[in-house]
Amino acid sequence: MINKVLIANRGEIAARVIRTCKKLGIKTVAVYSEADQKAPFVSMADESYLLGPPRVQESYLNTEKIIEIAKDADVDAIHPGYGFLSENGGFTEKCEQAGIIFIGPSAEVMEKMGSKIAAREAMEKAGVPVVPGTNGAVASADEAVGIARKIGYPVMLKASAGGGGIGMQVVQSDDELIKAFESNSKRAHTFFGDGAMFMEKKLDNARHIEIQLLADNYGNAIHLYERECSIQRRNQKVIEEAPSSFISEKTRTKMGKAAVKAAETLGYTSAGTIEFLVDEHEKFYFLEMNTRIQVEHPVTEEITGVDIVEQQIRIADGKELSFKQSEVTIDGHAIEARIYAEDPETFFPSPGHISVFELPTGKFIRNEVAVTADFDVTPFYDPMIGKLIVKGKDRAEAITSIKNALLDYKVEGIKTNIPMLLKVLDHEKFKNGETTTAFVDHYYLPAVKTN
Amino acid sequence: MAEVKASMAGNVWKITVNKGDKVEEDQEVVILESMKMEIPIPAEEGGTVKELKVAEGDFVNEGDTILVIE
Numbered sequence: 084m085i086n087k088v089l090i091a092n093r094g095e096i097a098a099r100v101i102r103t104c105k106k107l108g109i110k111t112v113a114v115y116s117e118a119d120q121k122a123p124f125v126s127m128a129d130e131s132y133l134l135g136p137p138r139v140q141e142s143y144l145n146t147e148k149i150i151e152i153a154k155d156a157d158v159d160a161i162h163p164g165y166g167f168l169s170e171n172g173g174f175t176e177k178c179e180q181a182g183i184i185f186i187g188p189s190a191e192v193m194e195k196m197g198s199k200i201a202a203r204e205a206m207e208k209a210g211v212p213v214v215p216g217t218n219g220a221v222a223s224a225d226e227a228v229g230i231a232r233k234i235g236y237p238v239m240l241k242a243s244a245g246g247g248g249i250g251m252q253v254v255q256s257d258d259e260l261i262k263a264f265e266s267n268s269k270r271a272h273t274f275f276g277d278g279a280m281f282m283e284k285k286l287d288n289a290r291h292i293e294i295q296l297l298a299d300n301y302g303n304a305i306h307l308y309e310r311e312c313s314i315q316r317r318n319q320k321v322i323e324e325a326p327s328s329f330i331s332e333k334t335r336t337k338m339g340k341a342a343v344k345a346a347e348t349l350g351y352t353s354a355g356t357i358e359f360l361v362d363e364h365e366k367f368y369f370l371e372m373n374t375r376i377q378v379e380h381p382v383t384e385e386i387t388g389v390d391i392v393e394q395q396i397r398i399a400d401g402k403e404l405s406f407k408q409s410e411v412t413i414d415g416h417a418i419e420a421r422i423y424a425e426d427p428e429t430f431f432p433s434p435g436h437i438s439v440f441e442l443p444t445g446k447f448i449r450n451e452v453a454v455t456a457d458f459d460v461t462p463f464y465d466p467m468i469g470k471l472i473v474k475g476k477d478r479a480e481a482i483t484s485i486k487n488a489l490l491d492y493k494v495e496g497i498k499t500n501i502p503m504l505l506k507v508l509d510h511e512k513f514k515n516g517e518t519t520t521a522f523v524d525h526y527y528l529p530a531v532k533t534n
Numbered sequence: 535m536a537e538v539k540a541s542m543a544g545n546v547w548k549i550t551v552n553k554g555d556k557v558e559e560d561q562e563v564v565i566l567e568s569m570k571m572e573i574p575i576p577a578e579e580g581g582t583v584k585e586l587k588v589a590e591g592d593f594v595n596e597g598d599t600i601l602v603i604e
């Protein structure tokens with residue numbers, strides 16, 4: 084039985100996990116760096132322990148220290164959140180060796196999906212379509228150029244072990260590819276310990292649509308429908324919504340079935356997500372699998388009524404899924420906006436002291452936040468300080484509600500991307516559902532330059 | 535004398551020049567890293583690198599001097 088959980092993460096996701104644990108009567112342990120001593124999640128937990136200095140290698144990635152604290156605090160399980168150790172098979176194994184349940188999939192499946200090259204191969208075996216590209220690592224920049232000429236520019240150069248946009252770059256020409264290959268490989272090696280690179284054809288005007296999965300240890304796998312996450316800047320999501328405004332019911336069913344089939348073929352357990360690129364003809368291609376809870380999980384929770392963190396904990400605790408596919412239905416429309424500490428035009432980070440922080444309130448408004456007023460946002464971690472999620476009876480209502488809520492969101496002392504979010508949500512193309520991954524480049528940035 | 539200053543708070547990810555190197559205007563001399571983003575810092579004037587005020591891995595605040603060009 085899971086009675087006490089350590090959350091090996093920070094910010095809004097640590098607070099989010101703590102809330103569900105409290106709902107389930109599970110005790111919580113927070114771990115934090117020196118930079119996060121005043122963060123809300125620290126005081127929300129039943130117990131909290133200092134990990135060390137701000138740098139992630141000395142704090143949130145310090146596996147030895149985290150396991151030591153978990154043992155001292157006598158926890159039954161560790162929830163990794165997203166990022167940091169959430170997709171680190173070595174950490175999962177260390178938890179197992181220490182007799183602690185890791186709330187997530189097995190190390191074996193995680194490592195397979197963590198290598199984007201191995202993941203492509205596994206999906207091809209499961210009969211899931213993949214984006215045209217290389218079957219295996221590309222050994223050199225010269226080889227990359229030869230392949231790019233065959234599949235045609237633009238191509239997406241990707242680090243096999245990459246994440247968060249690191250090691251990933253769209254390239255348009257031989258010269259650009261030669262430069263990008265070495266630098267991205269080096270960065271991927273530095274950040275992830277693996278510099279292996281591969282390439283995929285860059286699909287223009289595609290949409291990023293992903294299927295949320297739940298799978299237990301008894302062979303039951305279901306999906307919770309899709310999220311559309313096409314509005315991105317620097318290859319990172321900014322606005323997500325569920326359901327997608329684009330795909331037909333037929334495609335929705337086909338994508339859901341393909342994702343469940345993939346999970347079954349892999350022997351996947353826990354919550355996970357299969358990301359797809361969907362072209363203008365609704366043809367979909369496997370992009371990658373996220374073997375963890377994702378930032379945008381609340382939009383799925385809002386339209387299905389399923390607490391995904393609760394399901395993760397139940398599955399890790401050896402319980403069977405308590406509902407079937409036919410019992411999961413879509414109710415309304417939900418939109419999430421990520422609030423970033425950054426310049427709304429250049430997207431440059433904006434660390435600093437938050438003097439005022441006031442949140443919108445109201446029915447169907449949900450706030451997931453990492454900060455409070457009188458709080459220092461440091462440069463050590465990612466720029467997300469909160470998420471705003473709204474639900475409407477349909478997409479139009481959800482757009483109106485989130486715009487109004489964003490106008491009530493008050494942050495002073497640092498720059499945020501709220502002005503950018505408002506402009507996107509107010510754009511006719513967005514309102515019409517023309518939300519491809521090129522949206523920010525095609526519609527937002529040119530408007531910023533003109534002004 | 536010209537000072538190259540940090541345009542934002544962050545960690546010094548990479549210094550691409552050494553003391554005594556000749557640099558040109560707009561040449562990238564330092565890469566800062568903040569919130570998982572890299573920002574290249576160029577020299578605003580050409581000249582010779584007289585002094586490096588930081589080392590790789592150091593944390594700098596916005597406006598801190600990174601290096602001096604003569």
